Amino acid sequence: MLVVGAGQAGIAMSEHLTAQDIDHLVLERHRIAERWRTERWDSLVANGPAWHDRFPGLEFTEVGADEFASKDQVADYMATYAQTFHAPIRCGVEVTSVRRRESAPGFVAETSEGTVLARHVVAATGPFQKPVIPALVPESAGIHQLHSSDYRNPGQLPPGNVLVVGAGSSGVQIAEELQQSGRQVHLAIGPHDRPPRRYRSRDFVWWLGVLNKWEATAPSPDASHVTIAVSGAHGGRTVDFRDLAATGIHLVGRAEAYHDGTVRFADDLERNIAAGDANYLTLLHEADAYVERNGLDLPEEPEAHRLGPYPDCVTAPLRELDLAAAGITTILWATGFTVDYGWLQVDAFDERGRPQHERGVSSEPGVHFLGLPWQSRRGSSFIWGVWHDARHLAEHIAIQRAYLRYAPQQAAEDSTTTTQPSAV
Numbered sequence: 140m141l142v143v144g145a146g147q148a149g150i151a152m153s154e155h156l157t158a159q160d161i162d163h164l165v166l167e168r169h170r171i172a173e174r175w176r177t178e179r180w181d182s183l184v185a186n187g188p189a190w191h192d193r194f195p196g197l198e199f200t201e202v203g204a205d206e207f208a209s210k211d212q213v214a215d216y217m218a219t220y221a222q223t224f225h226a227p228i229r230c231g232v233e234v235t236s237v238r239r240r241e242s243a244p245g246f247v248a249e250t251s252e253g254t255v256l257a258r259h260v261v262a263a264t265g266p267f268q269k270p271v272i273p274a275l276v277p278e279s280a281g282i283h284q285l286h287s288s289d290y291r292n293p294g295q296l297p298p299g300n301v302l303v304v305g306a307g308s309s310g311v312q313i314a315e316e317l318q319q320s321g322r323q324v325h326l327a328i329g330p331h332d333r334p335p336r337r338y339r340s341r342d343f344v345w346w347l348g349v350l351n352k353w354e355a356t357a358p359s360p361d362a363s364h365v366t367i368a369v370s371g372a373h374g375g376r377t378v379d380f381r382d383l384a385a386t387g388i389h390l391v392g393r394a395e396a397y398h399d400g401t402v403r404f405a406d407d408l409e410r411n412i413a414a415g416d417a418n419y420l421t422l423l424h425e426a427d428a429y430v431e432r433n434g435l436d437l438p439e440e441p442e443a444h445r446l447g448p449y450p451d452c453v454t455a456p457l458r459e460l461d462l463a464a465a466g467i468t469t470i471l472w473a474t475g476f477t478v479d480y481g482w483l484q485v486d487a488f489d490e491r492g493r494p495q496h497e498r499g500v501s502s503e504p505g506v507h508f509l510g511l512p513w514q515s516r517r518g519s520s521f522i523w524g525v526w527h528d529a530r531h532l533a534e535h536i537a538i539q540r541a542y543l544r545y546a547p548q549q550a551a552e553d554s555t556t557t558t559q560p561s562a563v
């Protein structure tokens with residue numbers, strides 16, 4: 140049994156396979172939890188508090204339960220966790236291809252260190268594998284462009300101002316950091332949700348939990364993706380675009396076109412901010428209703444319902460920005476990621492190359508996915524959520540193995556008796 144990738148998904152998978160007594164090998168091309176170590180910006184902290192963004196069986200020791208672990212603390216936590224059950228992880232081995240074996244059950248994996256045969260394969264290579272940069276500004280524009288996954292800190296950028304495109308968790312945090320470093324930042328804002336960081340003395344992760352929102356199942360595959368603007372930076376504060384504007388960040392609508400040194404923004408800024416506010420207020424109302432229904436003694440917070448006026452940049456939005464005139468030397472794309480399963484050459488993808496699966500069990504028997512966004516629910520790509528999906532997959536694999544172990548009973552036995560494989 141082969142697990143590809145040793146981020147949180149691969150580790151959780153290994154734990155549950157170990158618990159099911161299933162022999163397996165985890166191959167990781169770099170180090171455990173590499174993305175947390177080297178593929179995120181220096182000041183990143185977890186979006187959720189340490190009591191929540193963790194596996195059930197181990198607490199963070201270096202950070203308080205209500206604090207936000209740094210990216211390195213998350214990576215160290217993963218490495219420690221893997222040690223607790225002696226996860227059979229081999230680092231520094233890249234899986235370059237996986238194909239179904241010919242005339243034999245299972246799969247053949249080619250790796251940087253030779254061939255591996257496996258009856259089952261779990262692709263745990265992450266929900267956010269390949270940076271997406273919209274084809275808007277050509278390289279010939281002569282402006283420095285980078286994706287949020289390549290951003291580390293303000294000192295890395297050439298001198299000058301910055302246009303940050305995308306106002307999810309990455310975009311808002313990076314925009315704030317760049318503005319604080321003394322650069323003028325324009326932030327292009329698309330549709331987003333923005334939950335309150337805390338309300339009535341509870342973090343939003345708690346509210347999403349008790350309101351069953353982490354359990355929400357996937358929106359339709361064609362529903363437009365709405366990013367979440369939430370941050371654990373500076374001890375965790377609600378993302379309110381009014382506050383960002385007050386720091387000097389110039390808010391603009393979705394970047395939609397580029398011509399001859401000028402970026403054009405959609406006429407959607409106020410609509411996007413209003414929809415984000417509505418999402419914020421909806422959660423407050425749902426939380427209030429929950430408190431009342433359950434007779435909870437949580438301090439009221441009426442001021443959280445009062446939102447300030449829109450800043451000028453929202454009421455009179457900039458539709459075009461001449462980059463040179465604004466002193467902008469860098470465009471930072473915080474525009475998300477897509478998956479890349481080029482190495483997995485099996486019949487488990489739809490016509491658009493997306494994994495075809497039911498809770499991670501793919502359309503190709505023996506191939507499984509883990510850690511996909513919305514794999515089974517909203518929580519699936521988060522640290523604690525992937526743990527539950529991994530348990531489901533391990534149980535599924537154990538049942539499959541039981542089927543494969545089945546052999547018909549001797550003819551002497553009662554032919555009317557059916558034998559069911561036992562689930563392990």
Ligand SMILES: Cc1cc2nc3c(=O)[nH]c(=O)nc-3n(C[C@H](O)[C@H](O)[C@H](O)COP(=O)(O)OP(=O)(O)OC[C@H]3O[C@@H](n4cnc5c(N)ncnc54)[C@H](O)[C@@H]3O)c2cc1C
Pocket residue numbers: 143144145146147148149166167168169170171172173174175179183184185186187192232233234235263264265266267309482509510511520521522523525
């Ligand atoms: C900026 C950012 C902040 C986030 N913050 C949080 C947070 O605060 N809390 C939270 O719960 N979630 C957070 N997430 C979401 C999620 O937890 C992370 O994306 C997490 O890294 C996903 O873990 P994973 O194991 O599924 O995938 P990854 O961490 O991407 O791990 C996949 C592993 O597979 C390896 N790999 C890939 N291809 C191959 C191959 N062919 N052969 C061998 N190895 C391979 C990679 O090197 C990698 O180590 C965040 C995501 C981002 C982008």
